[in-house]
Amino acid sequence: MADPTRVPxxxxxxxxxxxxxxxxxALAETVALARRADALGLHRFWVAEHHNMATVASTNPPxxxxxxxxxxxxxxxxxxxxxxPNHAPLVVAEQFALxxxxxxxxxxxGIGRAPGSDLQTARALRRTTDLGAEDFPRDxxxxxxxxxxxxxxxxxxxxxxxTPEPTSTPQVVLLGSSDFSAQLAGMLxxxxxFAHHFDMGGTLDAVGIYRxxxxxxxxxxRPHVIVTASVLAAPDDATALWxxxxxxxxxxxxxxxxxxxxxxxxxxxxxxxxxxxxxxPSTRIVGSVDRVLDGLVSLAxxxxxxxxxxxxxxxxxxxxxxxxxxxxxxxxxxGVPAAAASSTV
Numbered sequence: 508m509a510d511p512t513r514v515p516x517x518x519x520x521x522x523x524x525x526x527x528x529x530x531x532x533a534l535a536e537t538v539a540l541a542r543r544a545d546a547l548g549l550h551r552f553w554v555a556e557h558h559n560m561a562t563v564a565s566t567n568p569p570x571x572x573x574x575x576x577x578x579x580x581x582x583x584x585x586x587x588x589x590x591x592p593n594h595a596p597l598v599v600a601e602q603f604a605l606x607x608x609x610x611x612x613x614x615x616x617g618i619g620r621a622p623g624s625d626l627q628t629a630r631a632l633r634r635t636t637d638l639g640a641e642d643f644p645r646d647x648x649x650x651x652x653x654x655x656x657x658x659x660x661x662x663x664x665x666x667x668x669x670t671p672e673p674t675s676t677p678q679v680v681l682l683g684s685s686d687f688s689a690q691l692a693g694m695l696x697x698x699x700x701f702a703h704h705f706d707m708g709g710t711l712d713a714v715g716i717y718r719x720x721x722x723x724x725x726x727x728x729r730p731h732v733i734v735t736a737s738v739l740a741a742p743d744d745a746t747a748l749w750x751x752x753x754x755x756x757x758x759x760x761x762x763x764x765x766x767x768x769x770x771x772x773x774x775x776x777x778x779x780x781x782x783x784x785x786x787x788p789s790t791r792i793v794g795s796v797d798r799v800l801d802g803l804v805s806l807a808x809x810x811x812x813x814x815x816x817x818x819x820x821x822x823x824x825x826x827x828x829x830x831x832x833x834x835x836x837x838x839x840x841x842g843v844p845a846a847a848a849s850s851t852v
Contacts, residue, residue, distance in 0.1 A: 511803075511804045511805075511807035511808045511812075512804055512807075512838065512839050513839065513840070514807045514812055514813065514814060514815055515549075515550040515813075515814045515815075515840075516549050516550065516814075516815055516816075516817060516834070516835070516838055516841065517544075517549055517550045517551035517552065517553065517583075517733070517814055517815070517816040517817070518540065518541075518544045518549055518551070518552050518553070518816065518817050518818075518819070518831070519552075519553045519554075519555065519587045519704075519735055519816050519817065519818045520537050520540055520541075520552070520553070520554055520555070520565070520818070521554070521555045521557065521563050521564075521565050521818075521820075522534050522536070522537040522554065522563065522564035522565040522571070523562055523563060523564070523769055523820060524561070524562050524563065524564050524769075525562075525753075525768070525769040525770075525771075525822045525823075526753075526768040526769055526770045526771065526774065526822070527771075530564040533564040534564050534571070536824045536827075537554065537564075537565070537571070537575070538574065538575065538578050539824060539828070540552070540824075540827065540828070540831070541575045541578060541579050541582070541584070542578060542579055543828055543831055543832070544582055544831065545579040545580055545581060545582040547831065547832070547835040547841050548835070548840065548841045549582060549835070549841070550582070550583060550814060551582065551583040551584070551585055551615060551814075551816065552575065552579070552582050552583070552584055552585070553584075553585040553586060553587030553588075553615065553617055553816065554568050554571050554572065554575070554585075554586065554587060555568070555586075555587050555588070556568050556586065556588065556589055556590050556593075558593075558628045558629075558632060559627075559628040560766060561766065561768070562757070562766060562768060562769055568586035568587075568588070568589055569586070569589075569602040569603065569606060572584050572585070572586065572606055572614070573606060573609070576606065576609065576610040576613060576614070577609075577610075581613075582613070583613050583614070583615050583678075584606075584610070584613055584614060584615070585614065585615025585616065585617050585677075585678075585680070586615065586616060586617045586618075587617045587682065587700070587735075587816070588616075588617030588618050588619040588680070588682040588700075589616065589617065589618050589619070590619050590620070590621055591618050591619065591620060591643060591646050591647060591650070592620055592629075592642070592643060592646070593629065593632045594632075596646045596647075596649035596650045596653065596663060597649075597653060597663060597667055597669070599616075599618075599650050600649075600650050600653035600654050600669035601653075601669050601670065603616045603654065603669075603677045604653075604654060604669040604670035604673060604676075604677075605670065606677065607673070607675055607676060607677045608670060608673070608674075611674060611675045612675055614677040614678070615677060615678045615680055616650075616654075616677045616678065616679045616680070617680045617681075617682050617700060618647060618650070618679065618680070618681055618682060619681075619682040619683060619688070620643040620683070620687075620688065621684075644691060647681070647691075647695075648662060649662050649663040649664070650679070651679055651695075652664035653667065653668070653669040654669055654673075654676045654677065654679070655673060655676050656676070656679070656725075656726070658695065678698070679697055679698075679726075680697065680698040680699070680700050680733065681695070681697045681698070681699055681700070682699075682700040682701075682702065683699070683700070683701065683702065683713070684701065684702040684705050684707055684709070684713075685709070685713065686709070686712065686713055686716050688713075689701070689713040689714070689716040689717040689720070690716055690717070690720045692717055692720075693716070693717045693718065693719070693720025693721040693722065693730070694720055694721075694722055695722075695724065696721065696722050696723055696724025696725075696726055696727050697724070697726065697727070698726075698727065698731040698732075698733060698813075699714075699717045699730070699731070699732055699733070700732075700733040700734075700735065700816070701713050701714060701717075701732070701733070701734055701735070701810075702735055703734050703735050703736050703790060703806070703810075704735045704736055704737040704790070704791075704818045706737075706758065706788075706789055706790050706791075710734065710790075710810060711809065711810065714732055714734070714810050714811075714812075717730060717732065718730045718732075730813075731813045731814075732810060732811070732812050732813050732814070733812065733813065733814040733815075733816055734806060734807075734810050734812040734814070734815055734816070735815075735816040735817075735818055736790070736791075736792055736802075736803070736806055736815060736816070736817060736818065737754070737789075737790070737791035737792065737793075737818050737819075737820065738791070738792045738793070738799060738802075738803070738817040738818065738819055738830065738834065739751045739754070739791070739792075739793045739799075739819055739820070739821055739826075739827075739830050740793075740794070740795065740796045740798075740799040740829075740830040740833045740834050741794075741795065741826070741829070741830065741833075742795065742796075743795050744793075744794040744795050744798060747793045747794045747795065747798075747799075748785075748793060748794070749772050749776070750772055750821045750822075750823075750826045751791065751793045751820075751821060752772050752775040752776055752781060752784075752785075753769050753770045753771065753772060753774075753775040753820075753821055753822045754769065754791075754820040754821055755775075755784045755785060755787070755789065755791070756770065756775045756778055756780065756781055756784045757769050757820075758784070758787070758789070759780060759783060759784035759787050760780075762787065769820070769821075769822055770822065771822045771823075772821070772822060775822075792806070796833045796834065796836075796837050797837075799830075799833075799834060799837075800834070800837045800838070803815060803834070803838075817831075817834070819831060
């Protein structure tokens with residue numbers, strides 16, 4: 508097993524609209540995080556796809572990615588992910604071929620098969636009442652073929668082109684939180700990203716299934732695993748738990764069928780369900796910098812991950828930047844830019 512501290516770090520963001528803020532402010536904070544991640548030397552910065560949610564401004568990854576790629580210099584920009592059942596394969600391929608042409612060698616197409624929304628919204632997006640995922644493997648192969656990676660004798664690429672004269676292609680990564688995606692990614696020889704931050708369990712099982720199912724492809728000669736984790740560092744454990752309170756409360760709301768706002772730490776602490784939220788089992792890595800570093804090293808070692816992708820959620824952007832700076836400063840090969848000195852503790 509490779510040295511866990513040599514695993515590259517990346518960042519996932521949802522452009523969360525915190526309590527009392529606007530969509531424009533949430534998106535500006537996402538840009539600030541991407542720029543900081545770029546300056547710190549992180550490997551990737553991905554944005555999610557969610558629809559009709561009062562707390563998430565990241566509804567259209569390709570549009571947001573175009574702005575992020577133009578606002579950064581070297582970091583890879585990607586989708587974490589595009590929910591393929593919501594979109595026509597040709598549309599997805601055209602969008603990402605265009606992004607790759609604009610920013611060659613920097614675009615990732617993370618693809619998932621979940622709806623990223625409620626059933627009513629999924630029906631509106633897909634313009635159909637058929638919400639099955641049976642077509643996902645076929646649609647995935649069509650997207651890949653349109654981007655120049657044809658795996659079968661027939662598909663959309665026989666009649667359509669995603670872009671006239673490509674010189675490079677985006678990196679396709681299959682995302683999931685289930686055994687199905689793990690096995691499919693392995694069979695196709697694609698990188699696999701597991702949503703460990705969902706707190707649904709099954710991480711080691713899915714990673715194991717992926718590795719056992721893996722077949723070398725022209726893209727990869729060995730498995731490549733990206734594991735996402737909820738992470739928040741602070742000067743000490745108590746401060747970290749305080750800052751993480753809003754995120755933990757929001758996750759508790761999701762588990763009990765409600766979408767709660769991302770409150771301030773003060774308002775979260777006063778919430779009548781905060782004690783129940785804190786008692787909820789979680790895989791999050793929260794605490795002092797040393798504690799977070801130990802947690803990341805342990806996760807990388809247990810999963811033998813090739814990359815760790817951090818999702819940092821709390822109310823204040825300064826607290827998120829502090830966490831990112833501190834983790835990067837402690838992680839070999841990364842560092843804190845000069846601008847980080849002005850971050851609020």
